[in-house]
Amino acid sequence: MNKPLSAKQSGAKRQEASLDLPRDAARPGESKQAWVYREIRERILKGALPSGARLPSTRSLAGRWHIARSTVEAAYDQLRSEGYTAGTVGSGTYVAAVIPDNFFRTGLPGEGAATPKARGPMSASQAAMAAPAPDASAPPPAPHVAALLAPFPSNSLFFSRSADAALFPMERWRKGLMASARRVTPAQLANDEPQGWRPLREQIARYLGAARGISCDPDQVIVLGGIRDGLDLCGHLLLQPQDRVLIEDPGYLNAEPIFGQYTRHVVPLAIDAEGFPVARARNQRGVKLVHVTPAHQAPTGVTMPVSRRLELLDWAAQAGWWIVEDDYDSEFSYDGAPLAALKSLDTADRVIHCGSFNKTLFNALRIGYAVVPKALAPDFVQARRRAGRSPSIIEQMTLAAFLQDGSFARHVRKARGVYARRRDAALRALRQAVGSDELRVSGEHAGFHLLWRLPPGWDMTQAVVAARAAGVGMQPLADFCRKVDLPPGVVVGYSAVQEDALSRLGTLLAQAAPGEGPQQDPALLRRLLRVKDRMDAASHEAWPVERLAEVSGISKAHFAHSFKRAFGLPPHRYLLTRRIEQSVAMLRDTEQSVTEIAYATGWESLGTYSRIFRDITGLSPSAMRAQARTEAQPLDRMPACVVKAAQRPDLNIAVLEKRRREADGKFPPSTQEVL
Incomplete structure (x- = not known):
């Protein structure tokens, strides 16, 4: 006599059966990956795959559905990145406890299961805007694109608390812009709608x-x-x-x-x-x-x-x-x-x-x-x-289609998962610096930033400078106060910061903690930051230490020691690292030869370039090019102009710093502080 199935076993059996049900045929122009993704996602949304249900292994599902295993793996990765499933390699894939569509309840444009007939007839304006949807199977951009294109992560306070442009599905948006430009009429271009x-x-x-x-x-x-x-x-x-x-x-x-x-x-x-x-x-x-x-x-x-x-x-x-x-x-x-x-x-x-x-x-x-x-x-x-x-009417038309076809909802789900991981990385960095018992934060449940209340004895300037050295935007809470006087705190922006920068944050904050030695002079730290910013912006130049020390107003030895203490690397090594990061981006995104890239990034000797490149990355330039192009899909590449446009508000830092300096009179303008 057969033993009754446990709840867990019966749930697994129901899940297995649900994936053996008749499947819809792939839609015209739909890739196999997009088809697998859609089939599983629709079963999750309809409840056929309940929360906590375990999905078959990629090998098992590929065999039952007669498709390549790599196709199933890619679809599983997309479901996981958008929050529908959870799990890691080796432990299985499960339906998430909280389905991301619950954040957008029934009826979100492009996300309903109802057919056009069930929704009722389209209005005249909806019919006017109907256009071919962007390719849903196009892979979204990789999160690391901005970090490779920029010489160093942006230190802008504004940028750190903004949407990460590298996550945006630029290819889908580009197709939408082209479709809008094709269907816009002369009358629409001539008549502005103020509303x-x-x-x-x-x-x-x-x-x-x-x-x-x-x-x-x-x-x-x-x-x-x-x-x-x-x-x-x-x-x-x-x-x-x-x-x-x-x-x-x-x-x-x-x-x-x-x-x-x-x-x-x-x-x-x-x-x-x-x-x-x-x-x-x-x-x-x-x-x-x-x-x-x-x-x-x-x-x-x-x-x-x-x-x-x-x-x-x-x-x-x-x-x-x-x-x-x-x-x-x-x-x-x-x-x-x-x-x-x-x-x-x-x-x-x-x-x-x-x-x-x-x-x-x-x-x-x-x-x-x-x-x-x-x-x-x-x-x-x-x-x-x-x-x-x-x-612009073109951009309004594109955004309307983006909302209607579900691209907006998909982007938000994907971005929410990335930002949540960065939030977690920021919290880990703060715990590393102060310990779990001393950590006091608020606002970490949502948004692009959190508020960190500094523990007693912490120096505000040291914390902000350490964060900026890591490439993370921190802004004193006092900057947001008009009349109220609050305990020391800083606003930590993490949304547009890569996780490796957040990992550096923990190390640098720990070095700035009270009891870790004498604190550096704030005026010197500001000069060092200006030096580093100039090196980031023009890493192809030589930047001899003698020149940097002279401009900073200190001796060569003092400058080298202070720079390493502030940023974790000696000036020369820091400059070489920035050059290598720039050359990695060029190797991946251009067809220039290794020799051309070496000279374009400031190297005078190809042998020195190859040796330092291998020392820092562990690979030769040619091997790095092959690896980077294998990992990055063509549509993952974000144009450098887009990243730079997102980073343009760096000017805000200079303006705020100038106003603060003039207001308190402590740091008068000096020619030695400007390179």
């Missing part, structure tokens, strides 16, 4: 309903250049010089200067453990507008609970003023599904919801949106018409 292209507004409304719980009409959606554009429009339309605006303290740095253009009364209020302090805010008189970041407070990362949100909405409805909801980076929640937007609870229609695709896709896109109350929509449209600042 934004209607099919895009329809897709944004659908997306917000599915992902953020917002029920809105496309006529309430205003297409903007970004969140700052939305804040400026709100200030222009809603504020008079005598009106009072309440903002968070610490908070979004641009809120005060933007609203300050329209009123003299911008009041920062210190946040508490639940975000914006509604009880204390009620004491303010003449309030016309409140700016909040409820999903992931900037910069502390606090999430405003539902009770506080309802309290804020009740006050706004009673007093008749407006709430501007800044919903930046809300798509990236790592430890569970995010709360619905504040706007989703807004029964009195007092909330203006501002969001941006720049944070989600890439910073240079410059397309955002605002969902405005119905009573304000005509005024917002008229203001946009007068301003005459509308994103």
Whole structure:
């Protein structure tokens, strides 16, 4: 007599049977990898493969479905990278406990299982925008592309807290741009729609309903250049010089200067453990507008609970003023599904919801949106018409198709997994530096950054400089404070930082910890950073130590010792490493000969170049070229101009540093501090 199956065994049997069910034929133009991916993903979404179910081995499934094992492996890798499955080689592959589509509930554009007939007839604008979807089988870019193309990871505070452009499916976007350019009409090119292209507004409304719980009409959606554009429009339309605006303290740095253009009364209020302090805010008189970041407070990362949100909405409805909801980076929640937007609870229609695709896709896109109350929509449209600042119709059409065909949802799922791993790497680095018992962070559950509260005795400058040396952006919490005085802390950006840089962060922070020897002079550290930045930007030049030491205003021996202490390598070795990293990128991405690359990257002797190359990488230049091209698919290569465009906000660091120096008077400008 057969023994009854255990729950685990029966679940496995159900799973095995589900993959033996009749399968749909591959769609026209669909690769075998994309077909396998789609078949398994649809079974997961329909519940045929429940959470925790173990998938067959790649060898077993390849034999049963009569396809190559490498095809199944590639499909499994894609499912794992997008969060549908988990597991490692040797331990099996399991359906994830939390399916990523739950973050985008039923109805996300391009992700529903319903047929076009079940969804109902398409509107005229939806039919107008219908176009061939980008190739879903095209492999997405590899995460390491930016690190190889740039001589050294960017130190920009802004860049570290932005979307990683190397993760963006550039080939799919390029195809979308070409398709949009082919179908755009002369009338569309000649007639600017100040509110934004209607099919895009329809897709944004659908997306917000599915992902953020917002029920809105496309006529309430205003297409903007970004969140700052939305804040400026709100200030222009809603504020008079005598009106009072309440903002968070610490908070979004641009809120005060933007609203300050329209009123003299911008009041920062210190946040508490639940975000914006509604009880204390009620004491303010003449309030016309409140700016909040409820999903992931900037910069502390606090999430405003539902009770506080309802309290804020009740006050706004009673007093008749407006709430501007800044919903930046809300798509990236790592430890569970995010709360619905504040706007989703807004029964009195007092909330203006501002969001941006720049944070989600890439910073240079410059397309955002605002969902405005119905009573304000005509005024917002008229203001946009007068301003005459509308994103390109070609890019609006491309983004609409990107949302409609599911490319946006796939990209967010993939990026969320990468950012979660980088978040984990940042936390490991901080634990390495201070220990688990001393580590105090907030905001690590979501977004592109977290707040690290420095332990007693830590020097703020040393921590920031150590992070910058590792290629990680850290910014003092005090930079975000207007009036409130908080304990020392730093905002750690990790989203656009490679994991190897985050690993270096732990080592360099540990060296900067109290008790690790005398601390370096802040003025000297700033000069060393300028030296390193110049070496990064022009690694092909000679940069003799004598010259660098003279410009830094110290002796040669002191400079070499200080540089190694700050960055972990002597100046000469650091320069050689940067040259080798640049040559690796050229070997992979160009057809130049090894000799041409050697001379282009600053080497005078081919023999020296080959010897140092092997010493640093462990391979010869020719072997490295073969390996790099094998690992990187053609569509994985991100154009260098795209990476450099994403890094361009480096100028912000220089401006902020200059203002800080002039404000405290401690570090007057010096010709020795500028190379």
